[in-house]
Amino acid sequence: MLDQLLAGSLEDARARRQLKPTVVVEAEAASRAPALDALEALAPTDRIRVIAEVKRASPSRGDLADIPEPQALAAQYESGGASAISVLTEQRRFKGSLEDLEAVRKAVSIPVLRKEFIGEEYQILEARAAGADLVLLIVAALPQDTLQRLYAFTRQLGMTALVETHSEAEVARAVDLGAQLIGVNARDLSTFELDRDLFGRVADQIPAGVIRVAESAVLDVSDVVRYREAGADVVLVGEALVTNDPITTLQSYLSV
Numbered sequence: 001m002l003d004q005l006l007a008g009s010l011e012d013a014r015a016r017r018q019l020k021p022t023v024v025v026e027a028e029a030a031s032r033a034p035a036l037d038a039l040e041a042l043a044p045t046d047r048i049r050v051i052a053e054v055k056r057a058s059p060s061r062g063d064l065a066d067i068p069e070p071q072a073l074a075a076q077y078e079s080g081g082a083s084a085i086s087v088l089t090e091q092r093r094f095k096g097s098l099e100d101l102e103a104v105r106k107a108v109s110i111p112v113l114r115k116e117f118i119g120e121e122y123q124i125l126e127a128r129a130a131g132a133d134l135v136l137l138i139v140a141a142l143p144q145d146t147l148q149r150l151y152a153f154t155r156q157l158g159m160t161a162l163v164e165t166h167s168e169a170e171v172a173r174a175v176d177l178g179a180q181l182i183g184v185n186a187r188d189l190s191t192f193e194l195d196r197d198l199f200g201r202v203a204d205q206i207p208a209g210v211i212r213v214a215e216s217a218v219l220d221v222s223d224v225v226r227y228r229e230a231g232a233d234v235v236l237v238g239e240a241l242v243t244n245d246p247i248t249t250l251q252s253y254l255s256v
């Protein structure tokens, strides 16, 4: 499934590149204000931080929420205390877009993550051109040399990579890269099964000084407590925020 998701995202990016060549996107990216410092925004504190996701649908759950104005939801996330916003831009299964990301960028002043299946530099340039400060790099989707190249390219653009892992071996690859922001996703991207204990099993492999993000499987405050006790600095939450009142839900998480 991960291969199919990546292949679909790359096909869509190549179609967009036919309409908007790399040099044009490079110029758009260069005209943007510098990327916000996501490492500062997500730095560990005595409270959990939240990356709040704009998520309409997903392969595992189908349609989740009508979000006609992603910018309005993102503004609520910001006022509810989120430290960053994640915007799913994958179109086929998540019903997202780069337009969503641009709209969110205009509405908030905290860092914005492009949540996408990234395999080429063009997608990172597009993210910067749309105003993203962070991109997602999924270790399982990329050979190490490609991961290194895309990580270096992200840094070159002044952006931050959230390097996503699903096992101890993948955490080791993220650490080799020098990643400063490492995510552990509880969702197996092939079977969609949730492993709520994965974060706790691998968190110790993430070196001190690196920001630890627990991704997926937060359905209520007890999940946030469990992740926090296992050493998470940040939780990334989608479904629970788009299917409940976002501000009340966020505030309950931030009280942990």
Ligand SMILES: O=C(O)c1ccccc1NCC(=O)[C@H](O)[C@H](O)COP(=O)(O)O
Pocket (backbone or CB within 6 Å): 053, 055, 058, 059, 060, 061, 185, 187, 189, 192, 215, 216, 217, 218, 236, 237, 238, 239, 240
């Ligand atoms: O959400 C899915 O079904 C999914 C399937 C395959 C690849 C990625 C998928 N989701 C992306 C994410 O990582 C989540 O949207 C994010 O971590 C938030 O998860 P949740 O709070 O469980 O909605």
